[in-house]
Amino acid sequence: MARIDDTSEYLIAPDPNAQRLTRAVTGTDQNGAAIALNVVEERPLTIFLNNQEIVTAMTIGDYPAYLALGFLRNQGMLHKADVITGVDYDEELETVVVRTETQTTYEDKLKKKTRTSGCAIGTVFGDMMEGLEGVTLPDVQVKTSDLYALAATINRTPSLYLEAGAIHGTVLCQGDRPLVYMEDVGRHNAVDKIAGWMLSESISADDKTLYTTGRLTSEMVIKSAMMGIPVLASRSGFTAWGVEIAQKVGLTLIGRMKGQRFVCLAGEERLIRDADPAQIADEPKKSGRKGSAA
Template sequence: MSRLRPEITHASRPLTFMVPAVNEHGETLETEIAGEGPLTLYLDKREIVTLMTLGAAPEALAIGYLRNQRLLPDIESIASVQVDWETEAVAVTTRHGIKNIEKRLSKRTVTTGCGQGTVFGDLMEEIDHIKLPPDAELTEETLQALLENVRHYDSLYKKAGALHGCALAKGPEILYYVEDVGRHNAVDAIAGMMWLDGIDGHDKIFYTTGRLTSEMVIKAAQMGVPFLVSRSGLTRMGWEIAQKVGITMLGRAQGRHFLLFTGAERFRHAEIETTA
């Protein structure tokens, strides 16, 4: 049976801009910087939130945000996603409306992060019902191959800086790579892409350049991804929630170095060669 897909615009905008800057020698250089702008999200004509974003994948960002906030049950419930940069707005229209929307919006928690994240409703209670695949496995060889692929990825960060990157991978293969001014935006955009493409997270790895906070762990778990990898560190609440949902979380992953914090039962270390 074919899946209902929403009608969407494809309204990406320029991601970088050239501005003059003076270096340590007093020379004026044209320098590439990251774009950033507000995008106000409307759900059935109701204003939900204003996101500060690079604007690379605004439709996927809107869909993923609503998915990760548990404001929408599935991709089939969305009729259309329309982005208009002149009004700096994205309008999401559902097919049959959203039940109990007032109750869902009444409880809002501002979380840590670049461009404060938000969590609606009782997501902390809902994580008790998240079940991640216990038989998924990540080998050290696969992890190192993925980190090498990420290192060679042609990212905007190398050109302009001031960005966070997130990737969804199957084994060492990068399926999606999204950069934005905040890591929350990048993870939401990937969540939206997964819904649009019908991608399941049970055998995937989620990689981020940003720190692993409680919200990042919750979002990865909601997407059904059992492995969460960061080149940065983590927070205490992120660690506690990762233990609670049973996610395998690795931090400080750069080069050959990594630290395995939770979910060690899914991780397979490389065999260490010994000499007699």
């Protein structure tokens, strides 16, 4: 499947050639031949809310302000009524400080950390589920023709995933158009960057779809619901708890989306099947990434 060179329709698109996101390393292949590869960087980023240290996340290092804002929003530490007075990033210290008009204290909340199944060890705080109690997702219709179009475009978009692997992508979409494509070593970080961008730009979630390359876990479903996004789709599969939460909050959950195939395990009533799967080109089997001989 040919790649798409024109990413002008994206508001934010991946930049596989961006400095600091990958590093060239050398090694040998299965035959003992020298090989050179670009591998994804990992950097710590410590997030502060006012004077309080909240978490240190491992990230590729792009869009640190969006990551910090989105993480705090998805953890229920930033609310709609909060007035953000500043977001300060210090590249040398690898820290982001988010400042609000009202001082915040989350000592008790920080005691209830739960490790998740997310790559790069995502962190969910123990009372995140409580934040879903009042969540009502918009009642929208989802055309399967739009889902097929999104998958075809996103999977051909130049990205760090296609260039170096070892990374996840998440894309905010509207109808059949992908808007913002974020990548990171953990799918939760990519989602948080999108949440931070939406918060910064005051973007409504009502008519949006979130597409991810990663598994549809409980954390992914919770974050999508917390953002108010009614549809979550993925190339990958599901976890049972992720499906259960999606069913409880009324989120449409679509996985194993490859070529003409997909599976919907929650929110089927939103789907408008306006595309004949038999008319959709199936995905060819992908060959492995090639390194360049040193």
